[in-house]
Amino acid sequence: MSPSGQPFPEDRDVVESVVRVIDVDGDVVWLEPEQTSACGSCHASAACGAKPGSARLVARRFTLPNDHDFQVGERIVVGVAEQSVRRAALTAYGIPLATMLVSGVTVQKMGGGDLGAAVATLGGLALGIGIVHLQSSRLSKRVEYTPHYLRRASGIDAACGLDRS
Secondary structure, three states, X not given: OOOOOOOOHHHOXXXXXXXXXXXXXXXXXXXXXXXXXHHHHOOOHHHHOOOOOOHHHHHOOEEEEOOOOOOOOOEEEEEEEHHHHHHHHHHHHHHHXXXXXXXXXXXXXXXXXXXXXXXXXXXXXXXXXXXXXXXXXXXXOOHHHOOEEEEEOOOEOOOOOOEOX
């Protein structure tokens, strides 16, 4: 159990990812998501941020406590509870979509016309994105939304990129 009383990802279904240790800084390690073999051959790899050294990949770096004596270059498997991933996706996409639709439809029903509805829709989208931005900083501090160490990655299954050892 976590300090907040929530079960750690090891206690339930998790979404797993292989990450690489890029730096050891005292009692924490800096990790960077590892691209799968499909990422190198994908025509959109530069756009999604999977290209090595891309600013988007650097922005996805995160830290974990160095409780297992990790070394630079080591590959490990981290996990986030599947339910947390679903809730985060619903927050990230559902709130902007809902505020966009509600504001556009409301203005349209109030007789605001097409231009007014379009402006309200864009305003609702901006409002929803702002709400998500505020929510994301609060949610990122919650233990169930942060990756947790599961195991060291030794043998990688080529079909899905998960450690099967």
